[in-house]
Amino acid sequence: MRNIPLLLMLLLFCTVVDAQTILVKGKVTDTQKKAIAGVTVVIKGTSIFTQTRNDGAYQIYSTYGDTLVFTSTLGMTESIVVSNKYLDSPKNYLLIDVELAIDNQIFNLSLEELMSIKITTASNISEKLNDAPATIIVLTQKQILDLGYIKLSDILDDLPGMDIVKTYGDTYYKNYWRGFRNTVGTAYLLMVDGMLQNQLWTNTDQIMAAIPISNIERVEVVYGPASSVYGANAIMGVINVLTKKTSDADGTHFNFQSFRSINNYFTGDYNVFYQRNNIRFSVTGRVEDGDVNEFINPNDFYWTRDEHYSNSALWGDVVNNKNLGGLFSSPERNRALDFRLYIDDLELGVNFYNLSTGYGTVYPADRVQPVNRWPQTEFSIYSRYSKQLTSKINSRTLFRFRKSDITNDGLFIEAYNTTNNSLGDSTIAHVLVGSGESVRGIDFSSWSTYNRSVAAFQDFDVSLNDMISFNFGLKYESKNLERNYNAVYSDYVAPSVLINASLLYPPITQNVDRYNNRVFIIDEAAYFQGRLRLNRSNALNIGARYDYNSQYGGSSTLRMGYVGSFKSLTAKLLYGQAYQEPTMRNLYGGWSGSGSNENLKPELSNTIEASAIYTKGKISALASAYRVMITNTIVGDNQSASNLGERIISGLDLHLRTQISQSFIKNLSAWIYYSAILSEKEKKFDTDGNLTGSGIIGDLAHSKLYFGTTADIGKHLTINFRGRFIGERETVITNPIRTIPSYLTIDGNIQVRDVIYKGLNIEVKFINLTNTVYYHPGIREADSGESPGTWDSNGLGWSGSHGWYNSKLPQPRFFTMVGITLNL
Structure with a gap:
């Protein structure tokens, strides 16, 4: 290696x-x-x-x-x-x-014809959708636009098998795909054109909320383990965003989308694409400005109410400065730029994504003011070259430099109690505190991490004949990562003596490498994926990969599958191994009450899945059953973390899609997905890391139903309605609120095309049409509870929320945006 x-x-x-x-x-x-x-x-x-x-x-x-x-x-x-x-x-x-x-005729194709669409993500090679050794959902740009998503990450709301938790904060969302609930990181990969976007330090995919929509050709969502193809952190699947690389005609083409709410929540998304012969150039950008308080009602949960954010007894002078706090406000200032140049088989690109949010509903109102910034950025420069070496061998080469940062221009305002453990009176937070008594104090802090990597990938696709094909490749990546947060704090001041909060800003950390806080990691890998077609109806797939990581050693993964195609029926029997890396936060980034351990090893998984797909004319149905066993799961306690856990999840996914054409309805598509978690179990440990037995994983809805319909009416009108029913969720053991109720929500989107002139469209998006009050479970320990707080007898200490993370998270009420799209 x-x-x-x-x-x-x-x-x-x-x-x-x-x-x-x-x-x-x-x-x-x-x-x-x-x-x-x-x-x-x-x-x-x-x-x-x-x-x-x-x-x-x-x-x-x-x-x-x-x-x-x-x-x-x-x-x-x-x-x-x-x-x-x-x-x-x-x-x-x-x-x-x-x-x-072509794309705008997708609904004219039968579902059988759609199964012949070529996808690339399942095996890192072009193959027919029906032949791929995985369960896959493909969303084209037209479908994404018809569904009216405000941002790309909203597609997760309507994908089966996913328990979504939206906080709109520093952890913007969590996706417990097929039952994988954890505190830090994700169990799947987010890619743009096959290039990884998971944050280098936390392994999160939240940057998806900032990725532009206007240059997307399609999104491929692959269910099941993919570590034998892509390496670490692909236990549950891969989401690959594929962008437009050619145009229907030479010349300059412009795609623009702009939407605004009644209170000026704004999104703008554009793409300029130039093509002349074999030279193509693309510029894409996105701007999003708004505030979460436009669609979240803070009064829906006790610990997000404005009465707490504006309480000067709790927050002192902070409440008098709207830039620091005083009410529920969580601004979003998200930006993206994407440049691409294509010359024959050479592709050069620069990407910049910035997700800059407040703290949403993550924390209780007596502990954190959400109005301040948590900025995350992704930047990469790459070159990719593809060449057909012979009639049977294709070569793909990729070089990439990337930066993955939490930048130092954010601010975190928190309040907490400190107890005087001395034998006599002591001055804490600028007030005199008696022995054994507590005082509430406020501090400001800034947190940052700066991470970068340089990587090279070489892949070969080999097609010996119609029966045998395979691909293999090598990877080398050098990572220079932050060991722990760069964190700086202000003075610690009691609310009663905080009379000028603007003086409490901490010093700005410098974006410089501190050698004693850096980790240098080498990742090397080799993989092989092969397909043997036994005859026209039966094929075997096998793949293997070996990864060497200088931090935790080597990892081997295997994937095997059978795909049988029998006229209208396709059967798949799949087995795959995968592994989940411990993040830098797990290894080094602990603090009091939340441990870490630099000797952690990867979590390991084994997945078995059986599926059957029936496709005939305008109807397609899928049934897929799976069982995932995860060992070496990372368990954290007050002081450390260890690989002591084990989880087993079994589930079932059912899909049904249909297409109808009527005289007055040009195209009508309808779908319904049902996802069930049949069983969930994990080992349980106390706060000191001692095994106490086994129980449910928690925060998972055992029944989820997704449904929708899109109708193209005549030449100028498209209407979409989609809904989701999420069953009751039993929460994690640390959450005092033991269940999150089930809910049903309905969204809609109306497009009127070619208004005034061709290519100019008017669109209205509707979120939560019935104005349903509903909740997601809190993240991490979700331990705030919802009982009122009280002051201690000394009037200095505060006993309010039970913990640092809200137990349940209020979700969007009725919300609408109006805008235009322009295609020239």
Whole structure:
């Protein structure tokens, strides 16, 4: 493994084979016989390709026996073998015309045809959706826009098998995918075009809330373990956001979306795409400005009420400065920029995502003021090169530099009691406190971590024949990470003597490397994924990967699967291993009452899944049963953390989709997903790390139902309604509120297209149409409770919320946004 950097360099050399050529011409049209521009036409096994012009025409020099592969932006493909049957004798060239579907005709395809869409995420190679060894949901850009999501992370609300907890704070959301509940990090990977976006220090995917929507081609959601393909932290799956790389026609294209609420919550999302022959350039940006208090009613939960944020007895002069506190306010100032340049097979890119939020509903109002900033940024520069080495081997090379930071311009305002443990009176928080008594004090602090990595990836795709194909690759990554938070604190002051809160700001930490607070980690990996097609109906998949990490050693993972296709029925039997890295927070970032341990090892999982998919005409149904066993789970106590835990989760997912066409309804699609957790169990430990038995994991709804319909009415109107029923959730043992009630919510979206002129659309988004009052369980210990607080007898100490994390989190009331989309 230590020679991987050298191997990567040796594998970058490419060759091209020349051959005798003949001119091939033709035209590519859609299912309605309209010309399609921007279709890629490539000679299979070579790097020779072209694209169709505005009139759908193309020409390319090829040889008899070559295979021409035509690919639309949707991923629909058609392969044609070059032969003399296409010869136009008088003109001495070949004439090959092709019909393909494009994105806005997706609903004209039968669901059987949709199963032929090519996806890439399941095995890190292009394959048909139905052939992939995993359960997969694909969302196209049209579907994302029709559903009316305000931000990309909102798609998680309607994906089966996910227990979403939204705080809108420093932990913006938690996604307990297939029952994996933890405190720090996520059990799945978030990618953009196959490049990892999980935060380097915390392994969270919250940056998804800042990723632009306007340049997305589709999102592939892969269920099940993927560590044998991608390495660590893919126990439950992968979400891969794939962006637009070609346009339907040469020239400059503009896509703009802008929405605003009645109280000026604003989102703006744009993409400018330029294409001329084999050169393409894309610029994408996103701006989001608003406040969570526009859609969260703080009076829905006791410890988010304004009466606590504005209580000067609790907060002193903080309540008189609206920039510091005084009411429930959690601003969002999210930004994104994305630059791409494509020259033939070379791709160069720069990405910047900034998620800058308040603290939402995470903390009780007597402990934290939510109005202040928690800024998270992701920045990367990369180059990617793809080349067909021979007719059977394709090479992909990626170099990437990334920064993953929590920056030093944030502020955290907290209040807590300190007890005088001395034998006599003592001055604490600038007031005199008697022996054994407590005083409430306030401090300001700033927390930051700066992390970076340099990585190289080399992948090969090999197709020996129609029966045998495989891919393999190598990875090398060097990480320079913060060991622990850079944290600076202000003075600690009692509310009664805090008369000028603006003087309490802490000093700004410097963005410099402190060697004694840095960790240097090398990640190396090699993987193999293969498919053996036994016959037209049956295929076996096998994959293996070995990862070496200089922090915790080596990890091996295996994946095996059977895929059988029998006319309208597809059956899959899958087994996969995966592992979850301990985060830097788990290893080094502990504090009093929340331990860490630098000797932690990865958590390990084994998953078995069986699924059946029936697709016939306009109906598609799926049933999938799974069982996940996780060992070495990380258990934290007051002083440390250890790999003592074990979890077992069993579940069932049912999907049903249909498509209908009527005279007045151009396209009507409807879907219903049902997810059930059949059983959940984990080992339980006390606060000192002693095993006390076993019990439920907690915060998981055993029944979840998702449903919706989208109708294209005539040429100018699209209406969507979607809903979700989330069953009752029994909470974690540390939560004094033992259950979170079930709820039903309905959202909607209405689009009126081509208003005044073609490409200008008006859109209205509706969130929680019935104004339902509902809750998510709190994160981490969720231990605040909801009983009122009291002052101690000395009038200095405060006994209020029971813990640092709210027990239940109020969710959005009725909320609407109006805006325009422009496509030129």
